[in-house]
Amino acid sequence: DGACMSYNRSDEKHPTETPSPRPPRGLHKRPSHTEASAMAGQLSGLSDDLAPGHLPGDTVPYESGTLMAAGARGTPPGISTTTDDDKVMEMMNVKDLVSLTDRSSGLEEQSAIEDARKVWDPKFSLHSHYDCVRSVAFHPTELMMLTASEDATVKLWNLEKQPSGKRNSLPDVDPIHTYRGHRGAVLASAFSSDGLHCFSGGMDGKVRQWHVHSSASDLYKPYEYHRDAGMTLDGHAEAIWDLSVHRVLPLIASASADGTCRIWNWNNGSASNCLVQTLTSATTEGDQTTNNVPTTVDFVHSEPGQVMVGYQSGQAILYDYETGKAVCSFTGIGKSQVNQVACHPTLTFALAGLDDRRIVYLDHRTGQVMFSMLAHLDSVSCLAIDPSGLYMLSGSHDCSLRLWMIESRACIQEMTAHRKKHGEAVLSVAFHPAKGYLASGGADSVAKVFA
Numbered sequence: 235d236g237a238c239m240s241y242n243r244s245d246e247k248h249p250t251e252t253p254s255p256r257p258p259r260g261l262h263k264r265p266s267h268t269e270a271s272a273m274a275g276q277l278s279g280l281s282d283d284l285a286p287g288h289l290p291g292d293t294v295p296y297e298s299g300t301l302m303a304a305g306a307r308g309t310p311p312g313i314s315t316t317t318d319d320d321k322v323m324e325m326m327n328v329k330d331l332v333s334l335t336d337r338s339s340g341l342e343e344q345s346a347i348e349d350a351r352k353v354w355d356p357k358f359s360l361h362s363h364y365d366c367v368r369s370v371a372f373h374p375t376e377l378m379m380l381t382a383s384e385d386a387t388v389k390l391w392n393l394e395k396q397p398s399g400k401r402n403s404l405p406d407v408d409p410i411h412t413y414r415g416h417r418g419a420v421l422a423s424a425f426s427s428d429g430l431h432c433f434s435g436g437m438d439g440k441v442r443q444w445h446v447h448s449s450a451s452d453l454y455k456p457y458e459y460h461r462d463a464g465m466t467l468d469g470h471a472e473a474i475w476d477l478s479v480h481r482v483l484p485l486i487a488s489a490s491a492d493g494t495c496r497i498w499n500w501n502n503g504s505a506s507n508c509l510v511q512t513l514t515s516a517t518t519e520g521d522q523t524t525n526n527v528p529t530t531v532d533f534v535h536s537e538p539g540q541v542m543v544g545y546q547s548g549q550a551i552l553y554d555y556e557t558g559k560a561v562c563s564f565t566g567i568g569k570s571q572v573n574q575v576a577c578h579p580t581l582t583f584a585l586a587g588l589d590d591r592r593i594v595y596l597d598h599r600t601g602q603v604m605f606s607m608l609a610h611l612d613s614v615s616c617l618a619i620d621p622s623g624l625y626m627l628s629g630s631h632d633c634s635l636r637l638w639m640i641e642s643r644a645c646i647q648e649m650t651a652h653r654k655k656h657g658e659a660v661l662s663v664a665f666h667p668a669k670g671y672l673a674s675g676g677a678d679s680v681a682k683v684f685a
Contacts, residue, residue, distance in 0.1 A: 435474030493525030544572030629660030652676025
């Protein structure tokens with residue numbers, strides 16, 4: 235009684251270990267040096283008979299309207315490309331091991347997933363607005379951000395300043411400047427490619443140009459409108475839903491509820507000479523012809539002379555903005571409203587977020603839908619593609635942000651960012667063009683920054 239009992243860890247019953255998942259194809263047991271040398275010798279006679287080019291499972295460039303992982307060039311996904319001689323395929327894998335080149339499909343996929351496994355954590359919470367934050371945009375080079383809100387203001391933030399806040403809460407950052415001039419809600423915002431100007435569009439149908447203040451600006455200096463305001467691009471009759479700035483040229487595109495999308499040259503000197511092109515899309519029903527209402531616009535990065543417009547009717551049209559004519563109209567999308575289009579920075583396709591919870595891949599060259607996937611539990615309200623072109627970020631009225639790998643269409647992280655208000659939640663997302671930050675704006679009047 236009361237004596238200490240000995241404890242032997244070998245007596246403890248361990249739960250049965252679950253078997254490890256099946257390794258990807260091409261990852262076999264590494265042979266000994268003698269076995270590898272012998273197999274390499276056997277392969278020397280076969281090397282001339284094997285077709286040159288990509289090995290099975292290699293990722294090849296985007297072609298033929300699809301993103302393909304091909305063993306034979308031009309073969310669609312889902313069709314086997316293996317030869318009838320399995321021994322030849324096994325010896326090819328062994329030869330890869332002998333030459334110490336790691337080209338198997340399993341390793342490539344595993345490496346890509348590990349690279350994407352960076353966990354984005356909330357870093358800043360921006361609380362200065364009094365109503366929904368409709369748009370967020372990053373400065374092209376500096377760690378500065380622009381937010382546009384239904385409280386009729388546009389705010390400029392310096393995210394490099396030391397934030398203040400409680401230990402267990404997200405730090406708050408104060409805006410370094412507030413732009414005022416719109417009569418009504420501000421729905422869209424963007425920076426110029428040189429970072430010296432910013433733009434905003436609102437319910438009043440005007441696109442306003444603003445001078446970007448230095449990140450070292452005094453927070454409490456008197457407000458002077460004439461030092462902030464540049465040109466006012468006046469031509470739309472109704473609300474402006476979206477803005478897009480050209481990456482190289484001094485051009486800005488605006489999509490409006492008046493049924494037009496306009497291209498402006500903001501460097502022409504006077505507002506009267508800024509309009510470059512007006513793009514319209516008409517629908518005929520019986521004897522009536524009405525203009526489709528554009529909801530989103532984005533310049534095509536792979537083709538400098540083109541712009542893509544999404545419509546409330548579910549259409550998406552690629553235009554040549556110099557001639558004003560449609561290059562192609564995308565088919566297969568359906569009739570659900572296109573809430574956001576985002577063109578890939580290097581390849582000839584775009585992503586579109588739809589009101590029916592889907593994200594679709596659109597091929598610029600064929601005008602067809604490449605892929606369609608159910609992405610959220612509610613409408614996909616906004617999309618953004620990171621500067622490398624590997625990942626996309628989607629926001630939805632289901633209150634979540636989701637980060638996706640573009641090629642595999644796999645969701646690698648989900649973040650709950652904003653609370654729902656009047657049926658809306660996440661309204662805008664953006665990646666920083668040069669730094670590892672992303673941001674979102676929501677119906678809860680808050681903008682959040684993740685790093």
